[in-house]
Amino acid sequence: MTTQTTQTQSAPARANAVGVARSRVEGVEKVTGAARYAGEIPFADLAHGWLVLSTIARGRVRAIDEEAVRALPGVLAVLHHKNAPRVRDDVIGGLGRPDPIVEVFQDDRVPHAGWPVALVVAETSEQAREAAESLVVEYEEEPHDVSFGADRPGTYTPEEGEAAKGDLEAELAASHVVLDASYTTPEQHHGAMEPHAVTVRWEGGRLEVFDSNQGSKWVADDLANLFSLDLSAVRVRSEHVGGAFGSKGLRAHHVAAVMAATELQRPVRVVLTRRQVFATTGYRSPTAQRVRLGADPDGRLRAFAHEHHNLTSTMREFVENGASYGRSMYEATAHHTAHRVLPVDVATPTWMRAPGEAPGSFAVESALDELAERLGMDPIALRVRNEPTVGPVSGLPFSSRNLLGCFEEGARRFGWAGRDPRPRTRREGRWLLGTGTAASTFPSGVAPTTAAVTAEADGTYTVRVTAADVGTGARTALTLIAADALEVAPERVRVRIADSDFGPAWVAGGSMGTRSWGWAVQAAARDLRERLPLAPGDIPAEGITARTDTTELIARLSAKERYSYGAQFAEVAVDVASGEVRVRRLLGVFAAGKIINPLTARSQFTGGMTWGLSMALHEEAVRDAATGGHVNADFAGYHVAANADVPDLQAEWIDDPDPDDPVGIKGIGEIGIVGTAAAIANAVWHATGVRHRDLPIRPDRVLLGEARREETGPHA
Structure with missing residues (x-):
């Protein structure tokens, strides 16, 4: 014993x-x-603010009829450009300049539809909303432009927007097979389950903020600088957050709530509606992309070119770095990538899960599948043929790279070896069946x-x-x-x-x-x-x-390229009579460093893959050219994938620690979405014999593709 x-x-x-x-x-x-989330923190004497957003896309505020609203029950204040506190317009924070929308109520200009023009504060949320919706705002409207395309006048190349090696045109001319194709992705929105919310208290010379954000110190410092406060005078807490995906930094509702709390000397809460979230918290820009590939008969890439266009606001440049995706992925003798930006009268885009890599991978991985078809090669074999030993553009060594291991394990699990490469050969009743694959990668930073x-x-x-x-x-x-x-x-x-x-x-x-x-x-x-x-x-x-x-x-970290990698596999069923596309299977295999918690890690991978499915088949924000605003700024019109859309979803990983990181982590939050849309689009081609280069692959696009195929033949 x-x-x-x-x-x-x-x-x-x-x-x-x-x-x-x-x-x-x-x-x-x-x-x-x-x-407790930001919109639930209990406070005595709490007041509620409600934003009023512009109904025009460009112009100036001529008048605000606040007197009638101030007489309504419970109304405490109406803040706007004529009476709001002043804030600085030269703040450079830890992540650069905040979105200019935070410089709210500073003048009468309206740069885009949905620009905040007033905040109504009342005793209850219901009173604030009723008063805000009753507020009459008169505008001097100016002509606006919200249209986007690759060839629009005003498009420019941002600083450090290009990267190149080799003679592109010469290598294209010397190639056995050349692919030149254009791809588009629409405007997309974060759609976090918890809408943006903030509760603010000004007490004893210190600003206390309960928020839903992605970095409390980031928001605290930006608020302090914006209001010319000492950094120690602002405390921001954000213990529980119901999703963010890039949209939850400092925004207009923070600044408006701080203004109200300091003016009224009592706590103020502002919670955005779903439509206000669409208008004021950023989004992924639509993209127009051109990919040119040139290859030898054995699949070796002689030329790789990717030109990526996105829109931005007239207030601030935002670059959706989609062309960066290929700079680390595939070797080529000549390698040219470029970003182009078009300013128009819209809100400024922002980071959204896998910014750059998500839309960029759709174009590049779809193009590689098309090239493999023309060469008569297996799509995985083409990627193996062009696997680099060092960074294709930078020449830097990789910290670790096991992309091919992902494809090998994924192909084994998915049953890729038994695939008939010919399109439109598998049928199950009214459904045409197809499979597709794509690579994924995302930078591993610290x-x-x-x-x-x-x-x-x-x-x-x-x-x-x-x-x-x-x-x-x-x-x-x-x-x-x-x-x-x-x-x-x-x-x-x-x-x-x-x-x-x-x-x-x-x-x-x-x-x-x-x-x-x-x-x-x-x-x-x-x-x-x-x-x-x-x-x-x-x-x-x-x-x-x-x-x-x-x-x-x-x-002390050495100069190396650091990335997570993955291989995406998809099986789809397509009803060409109705245009319906169903994803039957999704498999992702990832090399993403040490996995700390397998339970939540798998959730992150599959969550990203589900978003990739949503990107491929559903998500599309539509703007009305006449008003400059969204026509579908809610979950009734902006469609996202639901539970029934993915009956079989699996994520696995292989060993891939980062030798330079004592924890061994590489990062997993975003790589799941990368490549998924391309794998699904490639599977739709395999099922139907029709290429879809524009997302989402809606039923009407499937039907139009089928009609073109019948008119022009299977190689259209």
Whole structure:
């Protein structure tokens, strides 16, 4: 008995936490409703603000009839350009200049439809909405232009918008097969489950903000600079976020709420409607892309050219970096990629899940499939033939690259070897069946972050880092990373996040969040472990804290190309009589570094793939040229994939740690969407024999393609 007791006490306290599937640490709070979101924080004396958006696309505000609205029940204030506080117009934050929409109520100009022109504040949300919808605004309207296309006058090349090596035209002329094709993707929106919301209190000379965002320190610093406050005078918390995908940074509703809270000297909440979200929080620009490929008979690429067009606002340049996708993917003797931008009278686009890579991969991976068809090659074999050993344009070594391993494992799981490459050969009743594949990649970045870990007197540990869990499971992943670094069970670790008072940290964006935060947390935890006294009882009541800043650690990283990779496989069924496309199977296999929590990681991969399906078949924001506004700014008109759209969805991964990262993470939040739309489009071609180069692949487009095929033959 004594021997058994001794063995038990000397055994390890826990197994490794990283790599073991774990439910979210805040899961019970969320499913029981205990988790408070930005629009639910209780405050006494809370007032409610409601934005009024412009109904014209360009012009000036001539008059605002605020007196009638001020007389309505409960109305406390009407803020607009004639009475609102002044803000700075020269703020450059941690992620560059904020969207100019944050310079709200500063003058009478209206640069696009949906521009905020007033905020009505009342005792209740219902009173604020009724008053806002009653507010009469008169405009001096000017001619506007919201149309977009690849050949529009005014298109320009942004700074550092091109990358090239070799003589493109000479290599195209020397190629055995040349493909020259154009592709388009429409305007797309983030559609987070939780609409944007903020609750603001100004008290004791300090601004306290409860927000739904992707980086509390980022928002806090931008607000401080915008209102000329000391950085320490602003605290932003965003503990629970119901989705973000790139849209939840500093926006007009933040600034309007701060203005109201400081003017009224009481807490103010602003929650956007779904239509207001569409109008004011950014979107993915539509794109027009041209891909030119030239190849030898064996499939070796002599020429690779990708020209990518997007629109931006007249207020600020935003580049959807779709042409960057091919710069790291395929070797070619001549390699030319370029971005082109067209300013028009619309809101400024912003980052949206896999910005650049999502639309860029659709064009490039579709073009490669077309080239494989013309060469009579298997699409995977064509990609293997052009696998680079170093960066095709940069010449830099890869930190690690296992794209071919993804294709090998994916082909095995999907049953690719038994595929008949001929299109329109499989039929099941009224359905034509087809399969397709595409590659995916996304940069693996890391940014400086601070973190603190405290050993508490009760034997637990508290981690503090200004991370943001936007639904990815980051809080749980950080718990596991800290537990392993401290060599304790995860149950003894409490992770506190999303509080700007915890110090600078990278945002939840660019698939860099968990890698950046995890590196800082691990370093602080290891430092703390070395400083702990031998006897747990010697820890003082205030605890022992170790802090770290990874700026110097990251600066030592060698110059390499760092990416996650994946292979996407799709099987579709197409009814050419109705135009309906059904995705029957989706499989993604990824090489994305060390997987911290398999449970939430699989959710991230499959969530991205579902979004890729939605991009391929459904999502399309439509603007009315006459008004400049959206005609489908709600979930009735803006269609997204639903549960029934994907009956069989699988995500797997292969071993692929980053040797330069002590945590081994590469990033997984965005790669799932990359390549998925192309794999589905390639499968639709295989099913029907018709190429679809314009997204989404709507039923009417399928029917038109079928009609053209019947008129001109199968090779049209």
